[in-house]
Amino acid sequence: MANDLSTKLLRPHLGAGAQKTGLVAVRSFRSVILTRHVTPIAPWEWGGALPAPLTHHAFVIAADGEGVPFGDTARAAVFLTANARVTIPWRRHADVIVGWIPPTALAEFADVAPEDATPIDDSLLVRGLTSFATTLVPGSLDPSSIGRYAIERLLVEMAFATLLDQNSARTPDRAPASLLERSRALLLAHRSEREYGTTQLARELHVSVRQVQRAFADVGTTPGDVLRRNRVDLAVELLRHPDYRPLPIEEIAAHAGFNNSLQMRRALQAEGMPSPSRLRAGEPVH
Structure with missing residues (x-):
């Protein structure tokens, strides 16, 4: 794996192989790869090393809490796009985790993905991402195919939420749409959590429930409707994914954030979708 990684990721992006980048561990979760x-x-x-198109975005995370050097300061993390041209001047032996994310994995989040490099300040989200990644690599447990899928989605959604939170924090005086954007991001990130709803969303945003509801009303919807659609999208994805075929419909509903399969069936119906069994059988979505 280290030799393949050196060829596919490290050399094209960093111009150096495993030894010169200090590689000590690698974990792969479907399309997302973590290196330490x-x-x-x-x-x-x-x-800056090769003219060929680069294939991955990356989160560079300071696992030791000492920060990633960027400009004149150290930051909690740095997000690098596939097109970035950046020097990270390591002046010490740092414990670093790099999360390699293909651009296609962030395609649904294209509106918040930066075009170059983004320094990430310390926040609860970046601490959560750091803690999760540190737990995963190196790791002694080998997850099932379902586990790898779930971890991949969590890493992508946590990366997206961290980027959006960083962008919002840098422009605190933006128009009210920023509240809507942050709300949408959090509803997407928490869609698999059955207990999550408008009250929890408002608490996480440090605003009132009425403020959140007003932001969605301005665009003709509600937080509950958006959350339901997010869960429906996840349910459709899980029902059609071959790794989830062994799971009964009731468990799919739980993984998609619904209280039970009946609630999932009604949500699908409300969005004009086929039933769970017909989706699993491959019926197209119109």
Whole structure:
């Protein structure tokens, strides 16, 4: 795996292989790859080595809490797009985790994905992402195919939420649409949690339930409607994914954030979707 990774990721993006980037561990969760490094005291030249198109975005996370050097300061993390041209000047042996995310995995989040490099300040979201990634690599447990799928989705959604939170934090005086954007992001990130709803959303945003409801009313919808659609999208994805075929419909409903299969069936019907069994059988969605 290290040799393949060196060819496919490290050399094209950083211009160096496993040894020169201090690679110590690799974990793969479907399309998302996590690598852990003890960096040499030498710069990482992101994207400057080869003219060929680069294939992945990356989150560079300081697992040791000492920060990632960016400009004149150290940041909690740095997000690098596939097209970025950035130098990370390591001046110490740092414990670093890099989350490699293909652009297609963030395609649904294209509106918030930056075009170059984004330094990430300390926040609860970036701490959660760091803690989760640190737990995963190196790891002694080998997840099932269902587990790998779930971890992949969690990593992508946590990365998206972290980016959106960072963008919002840098422009606190934006128009009211920023509340709507942050709300949509959180509803997407928490869609698999059955207990999550408008009250929990407002609490996480530090605003009143009425403020959240008003933001959605301005665009002709409600937080509950958006959350239901998010859960329906997840349910459709799970019902059609071959790794989830062994699971009964009731468990699919739980994984998609519904209280039971009847609630999932009604949500699908409300969105004009086929029944769970027909979706699993491959009936197209119109």
